[in-house]
Amino acid sequence: MELVNGRYQIQGVDLLSVCKDHGTPLYVYDADKIGQQVERLRNAFEGVNLRIKYATKALTNINILKLMRKYGTEVDTVSIQEVKLALHCGFTPEEILYTPNCVSFDEIKMAVDLGVMINIDNIHILEQFGEFYGNSVPCCIRVNPHLTAGGNAKIQVGHIGSKFGISVFQMRHVRKVVENFGIDVVGLHMHSGSDFLQSEVFLMAAEVLFNEAQHFPDLKFLDMGSGFKVAYKEGDITTNIEEIGREMSKVFKKFCKEYGRDLELWFEPGKFLVSEAGYFCVSTNVVKHSPAAVFAGVDSGLNHLIRPMMYGSYHDIVNISNPSGTQRVYDVVGYICETDTFGQDRKLNEVRAGDVLVMKNAGAYGFSMTSNYNSRFRPAEVLIYKGQAHLIRRREVFEDLLATQVEVL
Numbered sequence: 333m334e335l336v337n338g339r340y341q342i343q344g345v346d347l348l349s350v351c352k353d354h355g356t357p358l359y360v361y362d363a364d365k366i367g368q369q370v371e372r373l374r375n376a377f378e379g380v381n382l383r384i385k386y387a388t389k390a391l392t393n394i395n396i397l398k399l400m401r402k403y404g405t406e407v408d409t410v411s412i413q414e415v416k417l418a419l420h421c422g423f424t425p426e427e428i429l430y431t432p433n434c435v436s437f438d439e440i441k442m443a444v445d446l447g448v449m450i451n452i453d454n455i456h457i458l459e460q461f462g463e464f465y466g467n468s469v470p471c472c473i474r475v476n477p478h479l480t481a482g483g484n485a486k487i488q489v490g491h492i493g494s495k496f497g498i499s500v501f502q503m504r505h506v507r508k509v510v511e512n513f514g515i516d517v518v519g520l521h522m523h524s525g526s527d528f529l530q531s532e533v534f535l536m537a538a539e540v541l542f543n544e545a546q547h548f549p550d551l552k553f554l555d556m557g558s559g560f561k562v563a564y565k566e567g568d569i570t571t572n573i574e575e576i577g578r579e580m581s582k583v584f585k586k587f588c589k590e591y592g593r594d595l596e597l598w599f600e601p602g603k604f605l606v607s608e609a610g611y612f613c614v615s616t617n618v619v620k621h622s623p624a625a626v627f628a629g630v631d632s633g634l635n636h637l638i639r640p641m642m643y644g645s646y647h648d649i650v651n652i653s654n655p656s657g658t659q660r661v662y663d664v665v666g667y668i669c670e671t672d673t674f675g676q677d678r679k680l681n682e683v684r685a686g687d688v689l690v691m692k693n694a695g696a697y698g699f700s701m702t703s704n705y706n707s708r709f710r711p712a713e714v715l716i717y718k719g720q721a722h723l724i725r726r727r728e729v730f731e732d733l734l735a736t737q738v739e740v741l
């Protein structure tokens with residue numbers, strides 16, 4: 333988003349006009365930004381056999397999935413429904429990794445029937461998998477290296493108390509199960525939580541995976557998950573993807589030499605690919621002065637963007653209706669009957685009723701975490717693609733609230 337002659341634009345498209353055309357609350361995505369992030373990742377890992385598996389749960393609109401396909405990524409999915417969405421968008425089963433947690437074996441069987449790669453993160457499921465399929469279906473094993481990394485307790489999934497992955501301390505047991513049933517393990521995976529900051533932590537985790545890999549002679553790939561952090565505010569520390577790429581490529585090539593074969597290196601970025609491409613646009617309903625604060629109350633809430641309330645995440649907020657207004661301090665809050673503060677003590681250009689405020693970094697875990705709480709409609713979504721605004725999800729209507737309800741009284 334850039335300010336040109338007093339108007340905010342994305343790819344030359346006037347954002348305020350898009351909001352006028354489609355109404356608010358509205359999610360707007362910049363396709364170019366997504367393409368640039370894919371390129372950055374690819375360039376950072378030049379020289380290794382890289383596969384980018386977009387973590388679809390970050391943003392599942394089918395047009396975003398199709399865009400990813402155009403940009404040459406594959407996908408990582410966490411539910412059978414995400415698998416089906418990916419197939420719907422033209423991904424082949426070979427391009428889809430299915431990384432569920434605590435799902436029933438029935439759902440795993442469904443995924444096998446659809447032909448996708450299964451990532452197993454539980455010894456009991458591994459046993460069932462071996463009993464049922466023997467060596468006939470290749471699979472991947474999710475290892476928990478127990479390294480703590482991550483911006484927030486809820487997204488730290490690598491620590492010892494985490495429910496994710498099979499503990500690195502249980503790998504001897506895993507190998508026994510694999511041998512017993514002759515399971516065809518073609519990949520090892522780890523995903524230690526979002527927001528990896530230092531390349532050292534990443535490399536330490538990789539080291540753990542390299543060690544385990546020695547015990548699995550038929551590997552085709554190692555999957556290092558994700559956790560690439562993006563900047564939320566000015567001066568934020570971000571993952572230095574170029575540095576991680578350089579360092580990782582070096583140790584990965586060395587590992588392949590020792591292993592005796594060139595493996596593929598997989599990553600599963602969600603946030604890194606789509607976060608900065610997303611803008612969440614809301615309209616100011618009221619400006620309310622109280623003794624302690626001035627509230628800008630907007631036509632949205634935790635039903636449309638829950639990250640600030642759930643993770644305490646920071647989203648930069650811009651008043652695009654009044655770019656040259658005097659700056660004042662506001663609490664930007666929603667209309668839901670719980671405390672739903674998008675941003676506290678934010679310096680914004682003077683906010684007047686009707687002004688459109690834009691929250692940045694809203695591409696990942698924004699729309700995909702929306703709900704109908706308070707019986708509000710979900711927002712519409714617009715994709716800016718090749719300099720044109722396309723509506724990619726219509727706003728809900730009253731009938732949508734009734735669609736799944738069975739009226740018996």
Ligand SMILES: *Cc1c(COP(=O)(O)O)cnc(C)c1O
Binds near residue numbers: 410431559560601
């Ligand atoms: C959520 C998730 C990701 C993506 O994480 P980001 O922080 O959005 O990059 C990758 N892999 C797995 C298994 C996940 O569950």
